[in-house]
Amino acid sequence: MILPQLQQVRKHVQVKQNAVFKMTHDYSFRYGFSVTLESSLERDYFNFRHYENDFPFFEMQPDRIYYKSKNGHQTPYGADGRYIDENGEEHLDEVKYLIDANTPKNKLKHKLIEQHCVNHGIYFSVLTEIDIRVGERAANLCYLHPCWSLPSPVEELSQLCKKIDFTEATIQKWSTACTKNGFAPSLIRRAIAHKLLKCDITQPWTNLYLTV
Structure with a gap:
C-alpha cells in the first residue's frame, strides 16, 4: 500500500516534560527502534501498544507534520505514536493526561490536527x-516488559502442555504445574508476555486466568 505523503519537518525534538518522572530510554525488540520516553504515561502507552496489537509497523515520536492552525498558519506537530494497522491504515496517537487534553486550547488544537489527518x-x-x-494493565505490562527482550518460549510451553491435563486455569495453577514439572519459574511470565497464554491483562496479577 502507498501511504499518504505528508509534508514533514525535522525529527520530533524530545524534551523533559515531567518534573517527577525521570526521562527513560527504551528499545522495541518487536519493532526495532530506540525511544526516549518523556513521562510515565508515555511509558505505559509504549507497553500498551506493544502488548495489545501486532502491527505491521509501529514507531514512537514520528517525524512532525504540518497542520493549519486557527489563524491559518502551517504549524508543525509531532505525534507520540504512529502505526499501520492490519488493513494498511495509518494512525497517529497523541498521549495526554486527561486534565491537559481537556483544556480549551488543546481541544481546539486536536480538532484541527484531526481535520488535517482526515484530509490525508x-x-x-x-x-x-x-x-x-485500564484496571491493572499498566502495572502488569511493566512487569512483563523485560520478557519482550527474550525469545518466545513456544517449545517450552508446548512441552509443559504435554505433561498437564488442562488448557486453562488460574495463574497459580499454571505456575505450580510449571515448577512441579521441572520448568523455569519464569516460563509462565514469558508465555504471557509473548501472548502464548491469553488472559485479561487488566485484572490483578494474582487473579489472572490463563488459556492456551
Missing part, C-alpha cells in the same frame, strides 16, 4: 490515562 486519510486519536491505564 489518517486516523488521529488522543489517548489519556483513561484509555491506557
